[in-house]
Amino acid sequence: MSAETFPEIREAVRRLCARFPGAYWRALDRERQYPTEFVAALTEAGFLSVLIPEAYGGSGLGLAAGAAVLEEIHRSGSNGAACHAQMYTMGVVLRHGSAEQKAAYLPKVASGELRLQAFGVTEPDAGTDTTRITTFARRDGDRYIVNGKKLWISRAEHSDLMVLLCRTTARDAAAKPSDGMSVLLVDMREAVGKGLTVRPVRTMLNHATTKLFFEDLEVPVANRIGEEGQGFRYILDGMNAERILIAAECIGDARFFIDRAGAYARERQVFGRPIGENQGVQFPIARAYVQMTAASHMVDHAAALFEVGQPCGTEANMAKLAASEASWYAADMCVQTHGGFGFAEEYDIERKFRETRLYQVAPISTNLILSHVATHVLNLPKSF
Ligand SMILES: Cc1cc2nc3c(=O)[nH]c(=O)nc-3n(C[C@H](O)[C@H](O)[C@H](O)COP(=O)(O)OP(=O)(O)OC[C@H]3O[C@@H](n4cnc5c(N)ncnc54)[C@H](O)[C@@H]3O)c2cc1C
Numbered sequence: 011m012s013a014e015t016f017p018e019i020r021e022a023v024r025r026l027c028a029r030f031p032g033a034y035w036r037a038l039d040r041e042r043q044y045p046t047e048f049v050a051a052l053t054e055a056g057f058l059s060v061l062i063p064e065a066y067g068g069s070g071l072g073l074a075a076g077a078a079v080l081e082e083i084h085r086s087g088s089n090g091a092a093c094h095a096q097m098y099t100m101g102v103v104l105r106h107g108s109a110e111q112k113a114a115y116l117p118k119v120a121s122g123e124l125r126l127q128a129f130g131v132t133e134p135d136a137g138t139d140t141t142r143i144t145t146f147a148r149r150d151g152d153r154y155i156v157n158g159k160k161l162w163i164s165r166a167e168h169s170d171l172m173v174l175l176c177r178t179t180a181r182d183a184a185a186k187p188s189d190g191m192s193v194l195l196v197d198m199r200e201a202v203g204k205g206l207t208v209r210p211v212r213t214m215l216n217h218a219t220t221k222l223f224f225e226d227l228e229v230p231v232a233n234r235i236g237e238e239g240q241g242f243r244y245i246l247d248g249m250n251a252e253r254i255l256i257a258a259e260c261i262g263d264a265r266f267f268i269d270r271a272g273a274y275a276r277e278r279q280v281f282g283r284p285i286g287e288n289q290g291v292q293f294p295i296a297r298a299y300v301q302m303t304a305a306s307h308m309v310d311h312a313a314a315l316f317e318v319g320q321p322c323g324t325e326a327n328m329a330k331l332a333a334s335e336a337s338w339y340a341a342d343m344c345v346q347t348h349g350g351f352g353f354a355e356e357y358d359i360e361r362k363f364r365e366t367r368l369y370q371v372a373p374i375s376t377n378l379i380l381s382h383v384a385t386h387v388l389n390l391p392k393s394f
Pocket residue numbers: 128129130131132136137138139161162163164165213217219368371372373374375376377378381394
């Protein structure tokens with residue numbers, strides 16, 4: 011086995027997470043409440059700004075360090091989804107923002123003074139086909155007037171800024187379907203109630219996700235990131251980082267389930283011996299470990315490519331698919347190993363089981379990854 015990467019960071023994250031035990035997460039889960047104290051502690055400790063360059067007040071570390079932070083959060087039984095986007099959403103400003111925008115926003119994002127963790131892409135009628143989004147920003151002098159709606163926009167109620175993808179040219183008037191979209195940085199503090207309505211959506215897991223309605227929302231042109239019409243490209247290149255980091259969360263979840271299942275299988279006595287003595291119980295735990303380890307190497311590989319600026323779209327996708335399937339297999343195995351107790355809230359297994367299911371759908375669903383591999387890597391005919 012290879013040695014653990016970033017042992018000091020991991021140890022510090024583990025110590026922080028120990029202050030937020032299962033009882034903390036269970037209470038929030040019951041009420042679908044946001045983990046404000048946990049997010050504040052991570053922010054204060056600097057874990058959410060590891061990817062921001064030192065010149066802007068962050069730690070200037072690479073993606074693998076961010077992956078280590080999120081993996082440990084998930085391994086400890088906590089959940090990084092409440093704040094993981096604070097780590098990577100700033101990438102669009104860092105890579106495509108103007109010098110003024112970077113100076114204005116990044117130091118405040120690094121210090122936690124500004125929360126930049128809402129990312130508005132998905133729409134109810136477009137689904138995965140992002141080129142079909144219809145939220146439209148019409149230019150009117152030095153501002154855009156935005157109309158439309160978004161769905162599944164997470165953390166919108168807990169963010170000061172939102173990266174919003176919208177059309178500035180209608181799809182059928184653009185040279186190609188992926189042209190004519192632009193990225194606006196929306197200041198939520200000014201927008202809510204003045205053209206932007208945010209409605210929470212209750213889901214099977216405690217995930218602060220929302221629907222957004224835009225009715226003549228004014229956004230200054232100065233808040234556009236990069237060139238008008240090029241937004242889809244800017245969003246796409248942030249997606250690799252997101253997929254790799256979320257894959258790391260899945261690895262953390264898989265480790266959580268394997269740790270818990272192993273401990274229980276050694277302890278629980280049935281028919282006068284530990285259940286873990288039965289190969290019918292051991293083998294699924296071992297299989298989960300094999301799958302998690304293989305996926306973890308894929309995550310490391312994708313992160314290494316990303317860090318040196320190599321193309322990594324396929325690898326980021328494959329890492330996300332492998333890790334989300336490994337965490338789901340491990341989740342199912344862990345419930346089975348615990349028998350009835352797998353369903354009891356106090357064990358945290360059923361909560362983590364619900365939480366880890368998300369990752370086969372978001373931020374990109376398994377079928378879309380398989381389609382990418384089939385057509386881009388294996389040269390099979392396109393189906394859409
Ligand atoms: C809890 C949660 C949080 C989210 N947070 C955010 C967020 O913060 N910001 C944001 O922008 N989005 C967010 N999303 C949206 C998420 O990225 C999408 O749900 C996801 O990309 C899938 O899109 P969809 O739900 O529109 O599914 P659809 O595109 O409607 O697809 C439905 C199913 O059909 C399959 N499918 C579709 N087309 C094909 C095809 N051609 N071939 C084979 N299979 C196909 C898909 O794989 C999927 O299984 C979130 C979603 C959830 C559930």
